[in-house]
Amino acid sequence: MNQTEVKPQELILALSKGRIFEETIPLLKEAGITVLEDPETSRKLILPTNKPQVRVIIVRATDVPTYVQYGAADFGVAGKDVLQENGNTGLYQPIDLQIAKCRLSVAVRNGFDYENAIRQGMRLRVASKYVQAAREHFAKKGIHVDIIKLYGSMELAPLVGLSDVIVDLVSTGNTLKANNLVEVEQIQEITSRLIVNQASLKLKRQMLQPILDAFKAASAEPEPDQQTV
Numbered sequence: 001m002n003q004t005e006v007k008p009q010e011l012i013l014a015l016s017k018g019r020i021f022e023e024t025i026p027l028l029k030e031a032g033i034t035v036l037e038d039p040e041t042s043r044k045l046i047l048p049t050n051k052p053q054v055r056v057i058i059v060r061a062t063d064v065p066t067y068v069q070y071g072a073a074d075f076g077v078a079g080k081d082v083l084q085e086n087g088n089t090g091l092y093q094p095i096d097l098q099i100a101k102c103r104l105s106v107a108v109r110n111g112f113d114y115e116n117a118i119r120q121g122m123r124l125r126v127a128s129k130y131v132q133a134a135r136e137h138f139a140k141k142g143i144h145v146d147i148i149k150l151y152g153s154m155e156l157a158p159l160v161g162l163s164d165v166i167v168d169l170v171s172t173g174n175t176l177k178a179n180n181l182v183e184v185e186q187i188q189e190i191t192s193r194l195i196v197n198q199a200s201l202k203l204k205r206q207m208l209q210p211i212l213d214a215f216k217a218a219s220a221e222p223e224p225d226q227q228t229v
């Protein structure tokens with residue numbers, strides 16, 4: 001794979017807006033790094049930090065592994081869902097940061113008898129952005145499915161008859177509830193991982209290692225109610 005030219009004196013961190021950005025901020029703080037602009041209000045895609053040699057780029061969640069793979073970013077934070085679905089070759093994944101926690105689940109319209117449909121051997125129409133994970137899940141259960149790939153608003157599909165079920169990320173469950181859907185199966189827990197470009201790890205280890213160590217220490221901390229006083 002062609003690598004983008006590695007700039008030796010600089011570290012680029014790829015993040016996506018929203019939960020991943022917000023939940024990475026405290027980890028960066030542990031490494032002594034403060035991002036100087038808020039991506040929710042700034043239109044800039046390259047954000048400065050208090051350390052002149054560290055910059056943050058804001059990209060779509062599904063693009064984070066690509067930027068890191070090609071070395072355009074030295075490291076990044078990506079969900080397990082994204083890494084599984086879009087491939088993760090050539091990426092070093094040293095730390096499960098335990099952030100942006102959610103679960104990949106199967107959901108149906110309230111009133112749809114999922115168990116009965118399975119018992120009857122019904123062929124299910126499944127709408128999802130997570131085609132690979134959905135296919136694997138139903139294959140393991142021996143359920144025949146037609147997968148319909150969607151790019152967003154999966155919750156709509158069962159409501160308008162596009163699909164019988166959806167496979168989507170669930171966090172609080174509020175989106176499902178608001179759309180009269182119910183979760184019927186949890187496929188897997190999802191957390192976000194730190195990913196590092198392999199060349200950067202070798203060539204910039206001195207700059208990267210303290211940040212990786214701080215991230216590791218911060219993500220391994222026990223929950224407040226488990227802390228010994």
Ligand code: AMP
Pocket residue numbers: 019079100101102168169170171172173174175176
């Ligand atoms: P919630 O209403 O809190 O259950 O969140 C569900 C909505 O947020 C769905 O549209 C999901 O696709 C999306 N979502 C939940 N958690 C995540 C996450 N960790 N990363 C990306 N999208 C998420």
